[in-house]
Amino acid sequence: MNMKITNNFDLEEFWVSPTAKKYGIDNTPNAIIEANIKSLVLSVMQPIRDLLGVPLIINSGYRCPALNVKVKGADKSKHLLGLACDFTLGNRVKNEAAFKKIVASGLNFDQLIDEYDYSWIHIGLSTTPYRKQILHLK
Ligand SMILES: [Zn+2]
Numbered sequence: 833m834n835m836k837i838t839n840n841f842d843l844e845e846f847w848v849s850p851t852a853k854k855y856g857i858d859n860t861p862n863a864i865i866e867a868n869i870k871s872l873v874l875s876v877m878q879p880i881r882d883l884l885g886v887p888l889i890i891n892s893g894y895r896c897p898a899l900n901v902k903v904k905g906a907d908k909s910k911h912l913l914g915l916a917c918d919f920t921l922g923n924r925v926k927n928e929a930a931f932k933k934i935v936a937s938g939l940n941f942d943q944l945i946d947e948y949d950y951s952w953i954h955i956g957l958s959t960t961p962y963r964k965q966i967l968h969l970k
Pocket residue numbers: 911916917918954955
């Protein structure tokens with residue numbers, strides 16, 4: 833069920849998970865989750881890709897409950913809804929520069945998190961009004 837969402841992103845990138853595979857977890861999204869992933873791509877991922885002009889490596893998109901437990905995700909993680917994505921540009925220096933550009937761009941989001949000194953970036957949307965929260969997790 834691979835499907836191109838935009839020129840730069842396939843649906844598959846947001847749900848295929850080596851961890852799920854390893855533990856025999858079926859992380860296939862349902863139609864609601866699929867729609868959420870599409871809106872995530874259209875509202876933040878593709879705009880970020882366009883802003884930065886370089887490929888984004890998706891570490892984690894949608895997580896079904898079993899997968900979220902496996903990766904020790906937060907209970908109410910937006911990953912559970914297909915509304916969050918962890919990505920990297922390849923290293924901390926690039927991630928930090930990207931993070932600052934995203935903040936400066938005025939892009940609308942619910943949460944933008946610098947995870948562990950820019951090891952990766954988390955961006956999330958919400959089904960409630962966006963908080964536009966910017967966090968740094970150490
Ligand atoms: Zn995340």
